[in-house]
Amino acid sequence: MRVELALFASLRRYLPEGAHGHERTIDLPDGTTVGQVIALLHLPDEPRVVFVNGRHAPDDQRLHDGDRLAVFPPVAGG
Amino acid sequence: MRKIVRVDMSDLSVRTEPLPEKWARYGGRALTDAIVFSEVPPAADPLGPENKLVFAPGILGGTTAPNGGRISAGAKSPLTGGIKESNAGGQAAHALAKLGIAALVIEGAPADKDARYLVKIAQDGSVELKRVDEWAGAGNYAVADGIKQMMGDTKRYATITIGPAGEMGMKMAGIAVSDPDGYPNRFCGRGGLGAVMGSKGVKAIVLVDEGLPTVEHADRDAFNAAVKKFAAALREHAVTGQGLPTYGTNILANIINEAGGYPTRNFSSGRFELVEQISGERQREVTLERGGNVKHGCHTGCVIQCSRYWVDADGRYLTKGPEYESVWSLGADCGIGDLDDVAALDRACGDIGIDTIETGVMLGVYMESGRLAFGDGKGALRLLEEEVRKGTDLGRILGDGAEATGVAFGVKRIPVVKHQGLPAYDPRPIQGIGVTYATSPMGADHTAGYSITANVLNVGGSVDPLKPDGQAELSKGLQIATGMLDSMGFCIFVAFAVLDIPEAFDAISEMAAAHTGQPWDADALMELGKETLAMERLYNEAIGFGPEHDRLPRFFYEEKLPPHEAVFTVPEADLDSVFDFVPETAAKMGISKPGA
Incomplete structure (x- = not known):
């Protein structure tokens, strides 16, 4: 399956090669979970905010073809 | 002894009085609210002589409390028609506090509508009103340059100024406050307070704090210990220590x-x-x-x-x-x-x-x-x-x-x-902020109860932003806490650390107690937030604001917003529950309607 991956702010450097801006499309085995992608990318073991298709998602959520996975470090402002 | 300085633009007189005992525990938003609540008739024309424009540093203004230098401006708002407090960073709060001023109140209105005044408060507390008619129509940056030339060798001062929009009484006019480099770029932006300043004929306020020390504490060692604890929490939290400073x-x-x-x-x-x-x-x-x-x-x-x-x-x-x-x-x-x-x-x-x-x-x-x-x-x-x-x-x-x-x-x-x-x-896909927009006495204001924390950022817990459940409770807690932070003079960004690190919250009451010598604890902090909101709600009620005004425009309930195709679904009963504490708080304060 193909998933759109987006990593922001300080996490952007963990994007696989070939990324455009904050984003890159990646191929994954069916049924891969959010947590497995995060492990695959070697993201630092720190707090993060994860969205799948614009909604908060836990690490054990399974991804589906066409999903968008976005990961942020802790950020705030306003 | 903290004092109130009153400048009456009707007769260009200046009065200084001690801060009344009943307001001894107030600063910032609580104090601007208290003065507007007590002294500005609810029926007053926002741009008329009965309105008053109040500037107040927070309770911790003029100290080394980290991020404790916000200034509150308050008045009856020409935009919302209700009570307004709008706060900004910049150098003015520290300058006022070092001058011993708990509140600077601009009252009345000049007979000559073409007159423009600069109000200058010198290091010794003396107040001078100077005609600056030649600055009529000037932008904030030109005014800042004019003040710089006027001040000559005096380098340490803060400015509070308005641009042409304020002079013209425009309802979206704000008030500019100078930053540490002297740029007039920090704003009490919301609610048209720049128009109130313009209606008083005041183009600029200059507060000279050159050579003045920070404000003295009741218990210096305890204060410094609490400051250290608070600063450590702000540096430790990922948002205040890394995300915000970097980006x-x-x-x-x-x-x-x-x-x-x-x-x-x-x-x-x-x-x-x-x-x-x-x-x-x-x-x-x-x-x-x-x-x-x-x-x-x-x-x-x-x-x-x-x-x-x-x-x-x-x-x-x-x-x-x-x-x-x-x-x-x-x-x-x-x-x-x-x-x-x-x-x-x-x-x-x-x-x-x-x-x-x-x-x-x-x-x-x-x-x-x-x-x-x-x-x-x-x-x-x-x-x-x-x-x-x-x-x-x-x-x-x-x-x-x-x-x-x-x-x-x-x-x-x-x-x-x-x-x-x-x-x-x-407010459709982030419903907690919709509760704040709908119910805040300020009108639609994100800072009044910043539910983005738990709704989106996972700071201070987590509440699903797309569902109505728990949003009113979230907004209520944040609005009370914000009333307190705005009265202490804190930047609300400290809340990101305070919501997640218990020691940071403790440090606030410890700083307040060590600085003022008054008893402050967690309950007293929350009570301060409630008192602030109670004055605001009662003031707006006297003007005629009711539950029907605590609603979002209809299209937020009817038009689906892509990508989530969301509409605002928080029930009206939930919105009406946010300020359920007001009667009890008002009774404790001994207030029921605006006036002395």
């Missing part, structure tokens, strides 16, 4: 867009396809490429350091930030995806002296009327410079904000609550 407030653009709550083209979509170009990450890259400053505090004593300077292609200072809210309002809400266009608009707002949020919302509404294309940054700048700044017939309409503009040009989708434009989070 500034506009780091939010991508995450709010991702959550589908980034209002685009007058609140018609929750995602902006050009967000990447105006994001905090991009802003940092461009600023660094051009040699701009990407990390400084907006006031002395700031530990977080989220402010930055935008420079033009030649490396010259143009404006601060721009901040997240301004990039959104002048960018995404207008369909503008170019940071230089946004910065030029931000600079124009700063110089003309208008609120960037209200201006962007106004422009989005105007664009929806079909008179200017979405995305036309140059056209938007022309409107601000040629119409608003010059006060043309069109400029007067636009200068009164989003609602006036929408009504004048027949726009149906007007995003305002209590006549004030909505900030940078759509």
